[in-house]
Amino acid sequence: MRKYTSVHDVANLTQLVQEAEHLKANPYKYKSLGENKTLGLIFLNPSLRTRLSTQKAGQNLGMNVIVMNLDKEGWALETQEGAIMNGTTVEHIKEAAAVMGQYCDIIGIRSFPKLQNRDEDYNEELLNQFIKYTKKPIVSLESATRHPLQSLADLLTIKENVPGGKRPKVVLSWAPHIKPIPQCVANSFAEWMGQADVDLVITHPEGYELADEFTQNATVTTNQQEALAGADFIYVKNWSSYTDYGKVLTDGDGWMLTNEKLQGTNNAKVMHCLPVRRNVELSDEILDGENSLVLEQANNRTYAAQAVLKRMLEAL
Numbered sequence: 248m249r250k251y252t253s254v255h256d257v258a259n260l261t262q263l264v265q266e267a268e269h270l271k272a273n274p275y276k277y278k279s280l281g282e283n284k285t286l287g288l289i290f291l292n293p294s295l296r297t298r299l300s301t302q303k304a305g306q307n308l309g310m311n312v313i314v315m316n317l318d319k320e321g322w323a324l325e326t327q328e329g330a331i332m333n334g335t336t337v338e339h340i341k342e343a344a345a346v347m348g349q350y351c352d353i354i355g356i357r358s359f360p361k362l363q364n365r366d367e368d369y370n371e372e373l374l375n376q377f378i379k380y381t382k383k384p385i386v387s388l389e390s391a392t393r394h395p396l397q398s399l400a401d402l403l404t405i406k407e408n409v410p411g412g413k414r415p416k417v418v419l420s421w422a423p424h425i426k427p428i429p430q431c432v433a434n435s436f437a438e439w440m441g442q443a444d445v446d447l448v449i450t451h452p453e454g455y456e457l458a459d460e461f462t463q464n465a466t467v468t469t470n471q472q473e474a475l476a477g478a479d480f481i482y483v484k485n486w487s488s489y490t491d492y493g494k495v496l497t498d499g500d501g502w503m504l505t506n507e508k509l510q511g512t513n514n515a516k517v518m519h520c521l522p523v524r525r526n527v528e529l530s531d532e533i534l535d536g537e538n539s540l541v542l543e544q545a546n547n548r549t550y551a552a553q554a555v556l557k558r559m560l561e562a563l
């Protein structure tokens with residue numbers, strides 16, 4: 248594997264999930280695989296889970312890991328082709344990415360969408376420039392449109408918690424938030440569930456339709472109560488509007504998941520990628536209750552990252 252930016256980079260989804268399960272049971276078995284190999288993790292945005300779990304994954308495989316907060320510690324980056332750099336930017340991505348590529352064998356990059364220009368975000372301009380100029384295998388640590396390491400951890404978590412080996416009903420349920428939030432986690436989750444052995448229903452208020460390319464295998468409804476009926480898993484997430492790009496269209500009153508809303512589900516397990524705003528996106532009673540899987544998801548991030556890094560190390 249030389250690129251891990253979406254589900255389309257995964258040749259066999261079932262095998263990758265099995266690999267993650269195997270690594271969870273045997274985290275240090277491949278400690279010599281990454282010897283003398285350097286993993287560079289580049290962040291243009293904040294992170295707790297992705298930063299720590301991906302570092303841990305690299306270390307479990309014996310890699311040297313270096314982390315850079317490029318937005319705060321690097322020179323101000325220019326990304327425009329042909330720019331006359333007489334303003335605030337100091338270094339072009341062409342040199343910056345190429346230099347980092349020289350120091351690293353595998354590079355991970357986090358760069359959120361700006362949520363201003365939909366074409367710019369959905370063309371994944373920054374991620375694609377990194378792929379082009381580092382010339383090294385690239386792992387997305389959440390890009391403008393997707394969060395594939397999160398989705399792999401989510402799929403593993405669902406597999407571990409499926410009641411009685413049945414084909415589960417999984418509901419992606421929009422939640423309120425006070426700020427415009429990327430569509431990445433929702434896009435990616437829908438895209439991955441679309442390829443997994445689950446029935447996916449997506450529910451959100453009017454105006455929050457995700458791009459068609461991610462939701463082709465899903466049933467979509469604006470009726471949350473109907474969507475939740477019989478659910479085995481509820482994946483809670485806020486996202487800003489895709490159609491009215493980057494906008495918050497409603498305060499989402501009544502959309503927050505509560506214990507009352509779990510009645511009528513199949514004692515549904517509740518998921519969220521974290522960070523979560525308590526009592527805005529998700530109620531205390533759900534997060535502190537028995538049905539929450541949020542910490543299991545976060546734990547599985549390590550083994551998802553480790554499975555991907557192992558495949559990349561094997562292909563170096």
Ligand code: AN0
Nearest residue numbers: 428429431432520521522
């Ligand atoms: C980010 C998002 O939803 O894309 C990162 C989640 C992993 N969350 C926030 O910006 C709060």
Ligand code: CP
Nearest residue numbers: 294295296297520521
């Ligand atoms: N879920 C997730 O990616 O969290 P961080 O933003 O803290 O990395």
